[in-house]
Each structure stands twice: as structure tokens, then as C-alpha cells.
Amino acid sequence: xxAPAQAAHLLPEIHQRAVPPALVEALKARFGExxxxxxVVREQHGRDESVYSVPPPAAVVFAExxxxxSDAIKLASEHNVPxxxxxxxxxLEGHLLAVQGGISIDVSRMNKILAINAEDLxxxxxxxxxxxxxxxxxxxxxxxxxxxxGADASIGGMSATRASGTNAVRYGTMxxxxxxxxxxxxxxxxxxxxxxxxxxxxxxxxTRLMVGSEGxxxxxxxxxxxxxxxxxxxSAAICSFPSIEAAVRSTIQIIQMGxxxxxxxxxxxxxxxxxxxxxxxxLREEPMLLMEFHGSPAGVxxxxxxxxxxxxxxxxxxxEWATTPEERTRLWTARHNAYFAAxxxxxxxxxxxxxTCVPISRLADCLLDSVTEAxxxxxxxxxxxHVGDGNFHFGYLIDPAxxxxxxxxxxxxxxxxxxxxxxxxxxxxxxxxxLHKMDFLLxxxxxxxxxxxxxxxxxxxxxxxxxxxxxxxx
Amino acid sequence: xxAPAQAAHLLPEIHQRAVPPALVEALKARFGExxxxxxVVREQHGRDESVYSVPPPAAVVFAExxxxxSDAIKLASEHNVPxxxxxxxxxLEGHLLAVQGGISIDVSRMNKILAINAEDLxxxxxxxxxxxxxxxxxxxxxxxxxxxxGADASIGGMSATRASGTNAVRYGTMxxxxxxxxxxxxxxxxxxxxxxxxxxxxxxxxTRLMVGSEGxxxxxxxxxxxxxxxxxxxSAAICSFPSIEAAVRSTIQIIQMGxxxxxxxxxxxxxxxxxxxxxxxxLREEPMLLMEFHGSPAGVxxxxxxxxxxxxxxxxxxxEWATTPEERTRLWTARHNAYFAAxxxxxxxxxxxxxTCVPISRLADCLLDSVTEAxxxxxxxxxxxHVGDGNFHFGYLIDPAxxxxxxxxxxxxxxxxxxxxxxxxxxxxxxxxxLHKMDFLLxxxxxxxxxxxxxxxxxxxxxxxxxxxxxxxx
Numbered sequence: 001x002x003a004p005a006q007a008a009h010l011l012p013e014i015h016q017r018a019v020p021p022a023l024v025e026a027l028k029a030r031f032g033e034x035x036x037x038x039x040v041v042r043e044q045h046g047r048d049e050s051v052y053s054v055p056p057p058a059a060v061v062f063a064e065x066x067x068x069x070s071d072a073i074k075l076a077s078e079h080n081v082p083x084x085x086x087x088x089x090x091x092l093e094g095h096l097l098a099v100q101g102g103i104s105i106d107v108s109r110m111n112k113i114l115a116i117n118a119e120d121l122x123x124x125x126x127x128x129x130x131x132x133x134x135x136x137x138x139x140x141x142x143x144x145x146x147x148x149x150g151a152d153a154s155i156g157g158m159s160a161t162r163a164s165g166t167n168a169v170r171y172g173t174m175x176x177x178x179x180x181x182x183x184x185x186x187x188x189x190x191x192x193x194x195x196x197x198x199x200x201x202x203x204x205x206x207t208r209l210m211v212g213s214e215g216x217x218x219x220x221x222x223x224x225x226x227x228x229x230x231x232x233x234x235s236a237a238i239c240s241f242p243s244i245e246a247a248v249r250s251t252i253q254i255i256q257m258g259x260x261x262x263x264x265x266x267x268x269x270x271x272x273x274x275x276x277x278x279x280x281x282x283l284r285e286e287p288m289l290l291m292e293f294h295g296s297p298a299g300v301x302x303x304x305x306x307x308x309x310x311x312x313x314x315x316x317x318x319x320e321w322a323t324t325p326e327e328r329t330r331l332w333t334a335r336h337n338a339y340f341a342a343x344x345x346x347x348x349x350x351x352x353x354x355x356t357c358v359p360i361s362r363l364a365d366c367l368l369d370s371v372t373e374a375x376x377x378x379x380x381x382x383x384x385x386h387v388g389d390g391n392f393h394f395g396y397l398i399d400p401a402x403x404x405x406x407x408x409x410x411x412x413x414x415x416x417x418x419x420x421x422x423x424x425x426x427x428x429x430x431x432x433x434x435l436h437k438m439d440f441l442l443x444x445x446x447x448x449x450x451x452x453x454x455x456x457x458x459x460x461x462x463x464x465x466x467x468x469x470x471x472x473x474x
Numbered sequence: 475x476x477a478p479a480q481a482a483h484l485l486p487e488i489h490q491r492a493v494p495p496a497l498v499e500a501l502k503a504r505f506g507e508x509x510x511x512x513x514v515v516r517e518q519h520g521r522d523e524s525v526y527s528v529p530p531p532a533a534v535v536f537a538e539x540x541x542x543x544s545d546a547i548k549l550a551s552e553h554n555v556p557x558x559x560x561x562x563x564x565x566l567e568g569h570l571l572a573v574q575g576g577i578s579i580d581v582s583r584m585n586k587i588l589a590i591n592a593e594d595l596x597x598x599x600x601x602x603x604x605x606x607x608x609x610x611x612x613x614x615x616x617x618x619x620x621x622x623x624g625a626d627a628s629i630g631g632m633s634a635t636r637a638s639g640t641n642a643v644r645y646g647t648m649x650x651x652x653x654x655x656x657x658x659x660x661x662x663x664x665x666x667x668x669x670x671x672x673x674x675x676x677x678x679x680x681t682r683l684m685v686g687s688e689g690x691x692x693x694x695x696x697x698x699x700x701x702x703x704x705x706x707x708x709s710a711a712i713c714s715f716p717s718i719e720a721a722v723r724s725t726i727q728i729i730q731m732g733x734x735x736x737x738x739x740x741x742x743x744x745x746x747x748x749x750x751x752x753x754x755x756x757l758r759e760e761p762m763l764l765m766e767f768h769g770s771p772a773g774v775x776x777x778x779x780x781x782x783x784x785x786x787x788x789x790x791x792x793x794e795w796a797t798t799p800e801e802r803t804r805l806w807t808a809r810h811n812a813y814f815a816a817x818x819x820x821x822x823x824x825x826x827x828x829x830t831c832v833p834i835s836r837l838a839d840c841l842l843d844s845v846t847e848a849x850x851x852x853x854x855x856x857x858x859x860h861v862g863d864g865n866f867h868f869g870y871l872i873d874p875a876x877x878x879x880x881x882x883x884x885x886x887x888x889x890x891x892x893x894x895x896x897x898x899x900x901x902x903x904x905x906x907x908x909l910h911k912m913d914f915l916l917x918x919x920x921x922x923x924x925x926x927x928x929x930x931x932x933x934x935x936x937x938x939x940x941x942x943x944x945x946x947x948x
Contacts, residue, residue, distance in 0.1 A: 119730055120833035162675040173673045175682070176650055191922035197831040198863050199647045200900040201636040201686055203907055203915050203945050204927045208649070208682030212675055229732035256593055258703035299773055357671040361593035389672050426674035433677055441677050448665035452934065453678045459933030460926065471677050 016101030019058035023079040027059055027103070030071055034062040045086050045104040050094040051350050051400065052435060057084060057098040062106045066182065066190055066221040072105050073219065073465075074188035082465050085219045087128060087154030092353050093434025095161065095214055099469040105219060107156055113137050114222060122179060122196055124224045127156025134225075143227040146171040146262075149430065150336050156220050161432035162212030166335070169255070169388030170262040170294065171228065173430065178211050182222035186461035196224060209456075214432050215467035217460050231294035235304055236263075236322040236331050239311050240286040244268055244371060244383075246314040247287045248364045251387045253310050255360050259303055263292035264388040265335055268371075271342065271382040275334050278341030283334065284318065289387075290335055292328070335384070342382035342395055351382075351395035352409040355437075356420035357429030358390045366423050367392060370416045377408050391429035417443075433471045441472065490575030493532035497553040501533055501577070504545055508536040519560050519578040524568040525824050525874065526909060531558060531572040536580045540656060540664055540695040546579050547693065547939075548662035556939050559693045561602060561628030566827050567908025569635065569688055573943040579693060581630055587611050588696060596653060596670055598698045601630025608699075617701040620645040620736075623904065624810050630694050635906035636686030640809070643729070643862030644736040644768065645702065647904065652685050656696035660935035670698060683930075688906050689941035691934050705768035709778055710737075710796040710805050713785050714760040718742055718845060718857075720788040721761045722838045725861045727784050729834050733777055737766035738862040739809055742845075745816065745856040749808050752815030757808065758792065763861075764809055766802070809858070816856035816869055825856075825869035826883040829911075830894035831903030832864045840897050841866060844890045851882050865903035891917075907945045915946065 027035040036042070037059045046056025058081075061072045076083045082102025089096060098104070110126035111133065117123065118141040125134060132152045134145050149158060149165035157163070159181070164173035171177065180194030183206075193206035210217060241247040244266070251264055266289060267275070273285050291307065293300045308319055322328045343351060358366045367385070374381050374394060385392025394416070396409035417427045417440050427433075427440035442450050450472050457464075457474060464474060501509040510516070511533050520530025532555075535546045550557045556576025563570060572578070584600035585607065591597065592615040599608060606626045608619050623632060623639035631637070633655070638647035645651065654668030657680075667680035684691060715721040718740070725738055740763060741749070747759050765781065767774045782793055796802045817825060832840045841859070848855050848868060859866025868890070870883035891901045891914050901907075901914035916924050924946050931938075931948060938948060 117833065117835070119726075119835035121730070121732075122833065162673075162679070164673055168673060172650070175673070175679065176646070185922075185926070189922050191926060192920060193923060195895075195900045195918065196833045196898040197865075197900040197903065198834070199636075199638055199642060199649070199831055199865065199903050201829075201902045201904050201906045202900050202911070202918055203686070203924070204691075204930060205636070205649065205679075205682045205686050206923060206926060208679045209930075212677070212679050217678075229730075252593075256595070256703075258595075296773075296776055298776060299770075302770055302772060355675075357673055359591065359594035359596065359670045360672070361591065391671075391673065421669075424670040426669045426671040426676050428675045429671065429673050430675050432675045437676070444669065444676055446666060448659070448663050449667055449680060450677070452659070452665060452680060455933050456678060456683075456930055459929050 014054060014099055016055060016098065017080065017082060019081050019101055019103065020079050023075060023081055024059050026075050027061055027072065030075065031061055036060045045096065045106060046098055048089050048091040048094060048096040050092055050434065050436065051352055052094045052097055054097040054099055057102055057104040060104045060106055062109055064109050066184065069105060069184045069219050069221050070188045070190055073184055073186065076103060076465055077186065077188060077463060080463055080465065082468050084467050085156065085215045087157035088130060088152065090151040090153045090157065091161070091434060092431050093436045095432060095434045095470060097435065099435065108154065110221065116141060117196065118143055120196060121227045122224055123227055124222055125155050127154060127220050127223060129155050131155065131158065138227065142230050144230050145225055145227055147174060147177055150339065155223050159211050159220055159223055160213065160215050162430065164430040166263045166265055166386060168386060169264060170260055174211055175208060177226045178207060178223060179226055180224040181207055181210055181220050183210055183218040183220055185218045186463065186466050214434065214470050216457055216470055217466060233297040233300040234292065234294055234328065235300050236292045236328045237304065238283070238288055238290055238320045238331065239316045240284045240288045240318050242315045244287045245364060245368055246316065247289050248367055248387060250311045250314045250316055251289065252360055252363060254307055255388055259306055261291060261303065261307065261388060262294040263290070265290040266385040266387040266392065267335065267338060268383040271338050271384060274341040274345045274382060275338055278344055279334055279337055281334055290331060338382055338384050339395065342397060346380055346397045348399065349397040350400050351397055352406070352413060353431065354394045354413050354416050355428045355431040356416055356425055358420050358423045358425030360390045362423035362425065363387060363390045366420050366425065369419060370394065373412055373415055377412055379405060379408050389429065390425065435470060438472055488528065488573055490529060490572065491554070491556060493555050493575055493577065494553050497549060497555055498533050500549050501535055501546065504549065505535055510534045519570065519580060520572055522563050522565040522568060522570040524566055524908065524910065525826055525880070526568045526571055528571040528573055531576055531578040534578045534580055536583055538583050540658065543579060543658045543693050543695050544662045544664055547658055547660065550577060550939055551660065551662060551937060554937055554939065556942050558941050559630065559689045561631035562604060562626065564625040564627045564631065565635065565908060566905050567910045569906060569908045569944060571909065573909065582628065584695065590615060591670065592617055594670060595701045596698055597701055598696055599629050601628060601694050601697060603629050605629065605632065612701065616704050618704050619699055619701055621648060621651055624813065629697050633685050633694055633697055634687065634689050636904065638904040640737045640739055640860060642860060643738060644734055648685055649682060651700045652681055652697060653700055654698040655681055655684055655694050657684055657692040657694055659692045660937065660940050686906070688908065688944050690931055690944055691940060707771040707774040708766065708768055708802065709774050710766045710802045711778065712757070712762055712764055712794045712805065713790045714758045714762045714792050716789045718761045719838060719842055720790065721763050722841055722861060724785045724788045724790055725763065726834055726837060728781055729862055733780055735765060735777065735781065735862060736768040737764070739764040740859040740861040740866065741809065741812060742857040745812050745858060748815040748819045748856060749812055752818055753808055753811055755808055764805060812856055812858050813869065816871060820854055820871045822873065823871040824874050825871055826880070826887060827905065828868045828887050828890055829902045829905040830890055830899055832894050832897045832899030834864045836897035836899065837861060837864045840894050840899065843893060844868065847886055847889055851886055853879060853882050863903065864899065909944060912946055
């Protein structure tokens with residue numbers, strides 16, 4: 001494996017394609033007030049949680065149906081203009097930025113639950129449904145959708161980036177949990193991938209090809225997901241450890257023993273401190289694992305006992321249990337606030353997030369050296385991890401006005417990714433490639449595999465209008 | 475959804491492309507005795523478990539390395555000649571037949587376990603490794619590979635058809651269990667898809683695109699699989715039911731309650747009879763569920779008790795338990811022998827296998843009407859099912875010399891597939907499309923989705939040399 005090329009500190013050169021007035025007129029004629037060219041609306045759709053600044057899209061179409069999406073794409077195609085789907089704007093990697101110009105298709109109004117098939121443990125939703133909305137609306141069925149990337153992201157966005165998060169260690173990622181899709185292609189055609197059958201060998205796996213394609217192959221307009229029975233018993237616990245290493249080594253052993261833990265999240269001492277300040281909590285300011293167990297009451301008890309034994313072998317102590325929904329919500333809110341707590345800890349900063357994921361046996365090797373490097377850099381950071389999957393995030397908190405801080409952060413990220421790839425891992429466990437990891441992808445996958453991706457893209461989107469300039473240069 | 479086009483009773487017209495003597499000479503020069511043109515060898519590589527008869531490939535190359543596969547494909551590409559990968563020949567759908575002529579690349583000698591990463595629960599193998607060999611060779615690690623399609627298929631073939639089988643209800647299919655691949659593309663280039671990380675958002679999911687592509691996009695030369703810790707406790711049981719309906723309704727309830735059962739297989743009374751005769755067993759000749767539970771001793775006990783309660787509500791009785799490995803082997807051998815027992819019950823017959831899979835709530839609707847139709851047809855059949863997944867197989871036992879028997883069987887299959895698609899299911903849960911289900915795929919997926927598959931095929935294999943004529947006409 002070669003070393004990654006030097007990380008791109010700056011965006012690839014921007015060549016925004018022209019958006020002809022005739023297209024905007026046609027969109028206004030078709031969509032009326034649902035096509036906006038107001039600067040504030042365009043700017044809102046031209047940024048995300050990444051560090052980049054790019055001129056906004058020329059117009060925003062608020063789609064309310066599959067036909068809307070199809071018509072918008074057909075018009076854009078006629079004019080050779082890029083199309084960027086927009087859910088809630090929580091991308092960390094620049095997926096939503098109009099780097100080649102174009103129009104934004106906002107699907108947030110496509111937020112209906114279309115069919116709940118509780119007896120089959122499936123649900124079909126529109127792409128603008130958010131994960132919290134979904135779980136609220138299906139509560140009465142006794143089922144839930146476990147994928148939880150932290151942000152209240154849209155199901156469309158989560159599918160497009162192959163998101164995962166805290167429950168993935170037990171329930172898998174969007175890769176495992178999207179059963180079927182309706183997709184509008186680059187020509188505006190509407191296709192369906194997959195059925196509601198739990199498994200199938202019927203031809204190419206177009207569902208999985210679309211999941212994680214970051215809007216570059218089509219716009220998802222219906223998504224059929226797997227659901228799970230709410231566990232009979234749920235128990236959550238915090239355990240503090242004398243070191244990050246102790247927490248990580250406990251995690252490795254939990255996973256290697258095959259314990260079906262539902263969540264096992266690392267938060268380092270520094271991030272606990274930020275969360276305590278932000279949310280006025282009094283968590284012990286030591287590295288901690290935040291865990292959750294799902295199952296029958298006996299099963300949960302059995303899992304919890306085994307995990308406590310493992311943790312205590314590594315010096316873990318002070319298990320704090322949370323069995324009521326309210327206590328659990330408090331714990332998980334603390335976890336989910338880590339990002340915002342960190343951002344607030346350094347006013348005006350932006351976070352450069354890393355997203356490496358390595359085989360579980362390499363987790364300590366990958367993480368500990370990177371902690372040493374981050375500590376030595378002087379850049380403040382937060383560190384959280386879905387460590388049961390070998391996935392963790394540093395968020396380097398940089399002042400966007402100071403290019404040297406960004407350089408230091410990118411250099412740290414570069415070292416981390418290089419290490420992760422050498423250990424058999426990936427540069428992105430769940431955030432996607434977007435603009436930020438194109439060079440890393442090339443190093444990770446090799447030019448042959450990236451060329452295959454590009455060949456598929458070219459074949460399915462010959463005019464290169466579907467969210468162009470993401471994943472790979474094209 | 476439209477009704478499927480009339481099932482193809484006969485093969486699409488065969489246009490075998492010429493294999494120029496210059497190619498055979500070049501292959502012999504490169505591979506020596508490992509390139510065979512002996513008729514017996516070619517015939518052995520020109521048939522599978524399907525009902526079709528097609529002239530065999532012009533030559534067979536026995537590959538022993540990735541470089542061998544690459545060189546064979548490069549030579550075939552130079553001469554525009556099709557290439558068909560061959561593992562053990564257990565396809566039921568004609569995947570291995572040289573319908574457009576060409577050469578067979580036999581990968582059965584590529585049968586090494588390349589790397590066992592026990593601490594990460596992964597293994598990397600060559601494509602010719604069979605599932606039994608794999609489990610034998612990793613036994614000492616305390617891990618196992620659960621996917622079990624019945625036949626001792628090659629891991630390459632299982633990946634190429636997205637196989638699954640008896641354990642899929644708990645452990646998923648090849649879709650969920652292939653982590654990464656090395657693939658030789660249509661140009662002979664060697665690429666890697668994926669890493670050993672458990673999850674990734676790094677670009678298009680080429681792994682899942684290759685899994686289930688039936689040799690039409692490339693030849694897999696290395697396969698990295700997930701492994702699982704051998705359960706602390708395993709318990710298997712047989713339960714007889716007064717009717718197929720009672721067995722199926724029990725299964726539906728087991729799944730809807732979220733019980734993590736590892737196997738739940740239906741065998742109808744008729745098939746039990748065939749198995750008893752074939753294997754000299756004395757199983758009760760009633761519809762039965764064959765079940766297996768994996769977990770901690772307490773967990774297995776808990777699951778088994780719940781399932782016994784459910785079964786008894788539906789009139790299930792006479793639970794026979796098998797807790798020793800020997801007893802379990804005897805049970806599962808009976809299940810795996812069902813196909814051969816059925817074939818032997820009508821000397822000289824061939825089986826036309828169905829493979830529909832429906833959402834679990836529709837399983838009774840789909841299955842029971844099809845049993846009535848099969849009974850009325852007069853054609854003998856066997857019926858087995860991975861019913862926990864909503865997947866089941868009729869095997870209609872036809873005399874290949876009597877076209878009217880094949881017509882009746884195909885008409886039964888046609889009705890069954892039509893019903894399954896109407897119920898939100900798929901025409902193939904695990905066998906693949908091959909030659910037999912191309913019309914069904916078109917009905918199931920729609921022409922837009924099949925066109926997308928064809929576009930991808932054309933882009934990645936412009937000369938159409940990779941196992942052409944399978945999945946879709948091209």
C-alpha cells in the first residue's frame with residue numbers, strides 16, 4: 001500500500017458550471033414558489049458541517065413528490081446543470097456544496113411514512129423523514145429503527161452516506177438496513193431496487209450500489225428499512241477507566257467474546273469535561289465507555305455481568321446504571337451533545353472530523369498513537385468512538401481564520417488515515433468521502449477500484465449532473 | 475406490477491461465439507496441461523444442477539493463482555471469447571453453461587485459506603475453498619462461518635450467487651458476510667474492493683455489486699469473510715405439526731417476536747418420507763420444523779422454551795432434542811440430503827427448483843396455495859424451506875424425456891413466482907437468476923432497473939465476455 005498523497009488542505013479548483021436563466025425560468029414555471037433563488041435560501045443549502053466555503057447553488061427546489069424530483073432532474077439534465085439533493089444539511093464532508101454549481105433539490109418536505117409493515121418488521125419512508133421522526137411515528141408498533149448517527153439526520157442522507165453510529169455494533173449500518181429503494185436516475189427515470197423480501201439473489205444489488213453513493217448516481221425518493229422489536233429489556237451503563245487504553249482493551253475483549261452489546265461508545269476525559277460544561281453534568285472526567293444492552297431481562301443481566309467482569313479486569317470502575325428511559329436519554333443526550341459541546345468550548349471554531357475504522361484487534365494501535373500525536377500538536381480536540389466497530393472520531397477544533405491550524409489538523413488526520421490504512425482499515429467508517437477524502441479513497445481503494453467507480457458513474461450519469469465532484473474527481 | 479411474461483420453457487436461442495484455435499494455442503502455451511480440451515473435462519464444466527443441455531466450453535483452464543485468472547481473461551479478451559468461472563458446479567440455474575460459447579476457468583485448485591484473523595473474526599480465502607473445508611480448517615480458532623446453502627459449494631460460487639441457506643435467518647447471507655474481495659475484471663486488471671474494517675463509507679459498494687453478479691462483472695480471486703464465535707451452547711430440535719400451515723404460522727410468530735433463532739427449516743411430509751427412505755431414518759412423516767438455537771446456555775434454554783410454547787399453540791408436538799454434535803449432524807444431514815433423496819425417489823428425474831422469498835407475513839399465503847396447485851398437478855415434488863426468511867423451494871421432479879412434465883412444472887413455478895411478486899417478494903431468494911429467471915427478473919425489477927444493470931455490465935465489460943447471457947439478455 002502506498003502512502004496517501006498529501007491531504008488536500010484546500011478544495012480542488014472550483015469550476016462552477018453556468019446555470020442558464022432559461023432553466024431557472026422553467027423551474028419557476030413548474031414549481032412556482034417552491035423554487036427559490038433568494039440568497040438566504042441558497043446559502044442555507046450551500047453549506048453543511050464541513051469546513052469548506054463554496055458559492056451557493058443557483059436555485060433551490062422544494063420537492064414534495066417523486067414526480068417533483070423527476071421533473072427537476074429532467075429540466076436540469078436538459079440544461080446540463082448539476083443537481084444536489086439536500087436533506088437536513090448535517091453532512092460533515094461537503095456533500096451538499098455546489099462545487100460545480102447547479103441547483104439544490106431539498107427533499108425535507110418529502111417526510112411521510114408511506115407504509116408500516118409491522119408484522120414484517122419493515123417500513124417505507126420518504127427521504128426527508130428524520131430518524132427521530134421515524135422512531136416517534138412507529139412507537140406504537142413496538143418496533144424501532146436503530147441506526148443513530150447522532151445528528152437527527154434524514155433517512156435519505158443517512159442512506160446516501162451509508163451512515164451508522166452508536167447502535168451499529170449490534171444492528172449494522174444503513175448497508176444492512178436498507179431493503180429497497182425508489183430512485184430517480186440521472187435521466188429523470190424512476191426505478192425500484194429490491195423488494196420487501198428479507199433476502200434476494202435477483203440480479204445486481206442496485207440497492208447497495210445506491211446506498212453510500214452520496215447522491216452521485218440518483219436521488220432516493222422512497223426507502224424501505226428494516227425495523228426491530230423494541231427489546232424487552234434495555235440497560236445502559238457508564239464505566240470510567242484509568243486510561244483510554246484500558247477502555248479500548250475492554251472493548252476489544254467484549255467484541256472478541258461475541259457479546260451482543262448494542263452500544264459501546266468511547267468518550268475521552270477531555271470530551272467528558274466539555275460535555276459537563278455544556279450540559280451542566282457531573283460525569284467523572286476520565287475516559288469512559290457508555291454502553292447499552294438489549295435483550296430479555298435474563299439476557300441483559302447476563303451480558304452486563306460479563307462486561308462488568310471484563311471491565312474490572314482492565315481497571316474499569318464505578319459502573320453507573322441507567323435502566324429507566326429518562327436516565328438513558330440523559331446519558332445518550334450527553335453523548336450526542338459531544339460535538340456541540342466541543343464546538344462551544346472554543347468560540348468561533350470549526351471541527352475537522354476524522355472517521356477512520358479499523359479491524360477491532362488494531363483499534364488500540366491505531367487510536368493510542370493518534371492520541372499522542374494530537375496531544376503533542378497543541379490543537380484542542382474531542383475524541384469519541386463507536387469503538388465496538390473499530391470506528392472513532394477525532395474532532396480537531398480549528399480557528400477557520402488561521403490556516404496554520406487547519407494545516408496542523410489536516411496533518412494529524414493524514415497521519416491517522418495512513419496508520420488506519422496500514423492496519424487494514426478505512427479512511428471513512430460512516431461519514432462518506434464527499435470532498436474531503438478523495439485522495440484518501442484513492443490510496444485506500446487503489447486507482448483500479450476508483451476507476452471502476454468512475455466508469456459506473458459515467459455510464460449511469462453521462463452528463464455528470466448528479467452531485468458531481470464528490471467521491472472522486474470527474 | 476405486471477404479470478410475468480410466460481416463463482421460458484426453453485433456453486433463449488443459443489449463439490455460441492467462435493473460439494479461435496489461436497486462443498486455445500495461446501492458453502496451452504501459457505498453462506500447459508492446466509488447459510484441457512478433452513471432451514470429458516469440457517463436458518464436466520459445461521453442466522450444472524440445472525435442467526439445461528448446452529454444448530460445453532471449448533477449453534477449461536485450471537487456475538492456480540490470481541495471475542492465472544488474469545492471464546486467461548486477458549487472452550480471452552484479445553479474442554473476444556467468453557469466460558465462465560467454475561467452482562464446484564453446484565449451480566441450480568445454469569450459471570455455468572457456455573450459452574455463448576467460450577472457455578471455463580476452473581478455480582477449484584485455488585483452495586487455500588490465505589489469512590485467518592481470529593481476533594477480528596475475519597478470514598481471507600481463495601474462491602475454490604468450499605464451505606465445509608473452511609469450517610474444518612478454522613475449527614481450532616473457536617470460530618465458524620455460518621452460511622450453509624446445503625451443497626458443499628465453493629465460497630466463490632456462493633459469493634457470486636449471493637447464496638444463503640439454513641443459518642441466514644440469524645447470520646444473514648453472503649451479502650452481509652463478504653467484507654472485501656479481490657476481483658479480476660473483464661480487462662484482466664486486478665482490483666480490491668473493501669478492507670477488513672467492519673464498516674466503511676468509502677465510495678461505491680463494489681463488494682456488494684460483485685456479490686450476486688454471477689460472474690458477469692469479474693472473477694473473484696480472494697474473498698474476505700466474517701466469522702462468528704462458535705456459540706457456547708447449541709441445541710437443535712425437530713417438531714412435527716398437523717399441517718404445513720401450522721408449521722408456517724409457528725414460524726411467523728417466532729420471527730415476529732424477534733427470537734434470534736439460528737435455523738428454522740420446513741420439510742413437508744412427503745419430503746420427510748423421501749429422506750426416511752434414502753437415509754434409513756424413522757422421522758415422523760408429518761410436516762416438520764427443524765430448528766437450531768445458538769447462544770449462552772441460559773439464552774438457548776430461554777429461546778427453546780419460548781419456541782416450544784409457540785409451537786404447541788399451533789399443535790406442534792413431539793419436540794425431539796439433539797444437543798450432542800453427533801445427533802445434530804444426523805438431523806442436518808437429513809435436511810441436506812432432501813435434494814438427493816428426492817432425486818433418487820424418481821429414478822432418472824431432474825428437479826426444477828423454485829426459490830421464491832416473501833415478507834414473513836405473506837409466507838402462509840404464498841406457500842399454501844402453491845402446495846394445493848402442486849398437489850393437483852400430479853407431478854411429484856419435494857418441499858423444503860428456510861421459512862424464517864420467507865424463502866422456500868419446491869423441487870418438481872420431472873422426467874427430462876417428457877416435455878409435458880417440464881411444461882407443467884414451469885407453469886407451477888410461474889404461478890408461484892407471480893404470487894410471490896404480488897406479495898412483495900422476489901423470484902429468487904438465494905439461487906440467482908442464471909438462465910432460468912431472466913423473464914421473472916424483468917417482471918420483478920422492471921425494465922428500468924434491469925436496464926441499469928445492463929448499462930453497468932456494458933460499461934464494465936464492453937466486449938461482453940464475462941459469463942454472458944446470464945441474468946439478462948445481452
